[in-house]
Amino acid sequence: MIDAWMLLGVLAIGMVLGLVFFGGLWWTLRRGLASAHPVRWFVSSLLVRAAVVLGGIYWVGAGQWQRLLACLLGFWLARLLVLRLTREPAPPRPESEVAHAP
Numbered sequence: 791m792i793d794a795w796m797l798l799g800v801l802a803i804g805m806v807l808g809l810v811f812f813g814g815l816w817w818t819l820r821r822g823l824a825s826a827h828p829v830r831w832f833v834s835s836l837l838v839r840a841a842v843v844l845g846g847i848y849w850v851g852a853g854q855w856q857r858l859l860a861c862l863l864g865f866w867l868a869r870l871l872v873l874r875l876t877r878e879p880a881p882p883r884p885e886s887e888v889a890h891a892p
Contacts, residue, residue: 797856798860800857801864803846804860804862804867805864805865805871806868807843807846807847807850808865808868811839811843812872814838814839816872822835843865847862
């Protein structure tokens with residue numbers, strides 16, 4: 791039987807896996823675009839991130855669909871969090887647009 795505390799723990803592990811994956815992607819983009827050899831950064835990062843996340847989901851899921859679903863939900867929530875934290879602020883609007891805004 792699966793209890794709520796265990797599912798919350800699996801959700802938290804899914805969030806950590808998502809933070810590793812999407813945070814690593816953000817970090818790789820910043821480093822890779824400034825590198826003389828960006829392909830090395832992108833390929834090696836993809837392989838490491840995918841191996842860590844797939845291994846973690848396989849281990850946490852333990853063949854139970856409820857655990858897999860909770861882990862994937864945590865992974866998705868981490869994606870939303872990383873998107874929010876890494877979003878660049880919008881440029882300020884010119885004064886003429888601000889005065890005429892609805």
